[in-house]
Amino acid sequence: MSAETENRHPVTRNDGILEVRDLDAGYGDLQILEDVDLDVADGEYVTIVGPNGAGKSTLMKSVFGLTEYMGGSIEFAGTDIAGMNPEDIIHEGIGYVPQNENIFDGLSVMENLEMGAYILDEVPSDRIEAVFDYFPILEERATQAAGSMSGGQQQMVAMGRALMLDPDLLLLDEPSAGLAPDLVDEMFDRIDRINDAGTAVLMVEQNAKEALRRCDRGYVLVQGRNRYMDEGDALLEDQQVRRDFLGG
Known part of the structure; x- marks a missing residue:
């Protein structure tokens, strides 16, 4: 499977629990995300990577109702949660762990x-x-x-x-940030266990290579837009992705 370009929608999965389409979002009047698409299937492990300022955490926060919703759709388990308050989103079955x-x-x-x-x-x-x-x-x-x-x-x-x-989807924003190097693998191992037990995981992560190695699928965001989407291993092997976003 080849990496998806920003002009193509990601593959729609019939067992998807989270479906984001053409999302525009930001803070106040400042738009950060433009026409972003994202899918997470039931029990899937998905990672969002990209350069600093790409909108990764903004996308995560938008799913949890922490940004200014400006357009598009966000559906979770068939329910429209776009613009919903975080306290209501929790009731829908989403857990969120911010970075700070x-x-x-x-x-x-x-x-x-x-x-x-x-x-x-x-x-x-x-x-x-x-x-x-x-x-x-x-x-x-x-x-x-x-x-x-x-x-x-x-x-x-x-x-x-x-x-x-016991959320159906766990959102993790930079879970390895600030950890000593010897603890990073341990943290990833624990996330693997949570996912193996049936909880879908959507993660933003600075340690892109390790995150993509462990996840089912990954998205690369650049300047608030989709740039690539593919299986984690495929993104790791894609020479363009490695050169531009993973340090070769």
């Missing part, structure tokens, strides 16, 4: 996880157990203030909180 300020520093690990289930009448014990299974260190540090933990452990707290509602 993604934990409650003064609360304990357990309290952070419980906050992830705030829309429920009571915290489901099976979800706590599932999060501890993914991130055993969180069980060991359950009473520790989240703000006193290492950067990698804080990222686990943020991801664990987003998993408390």
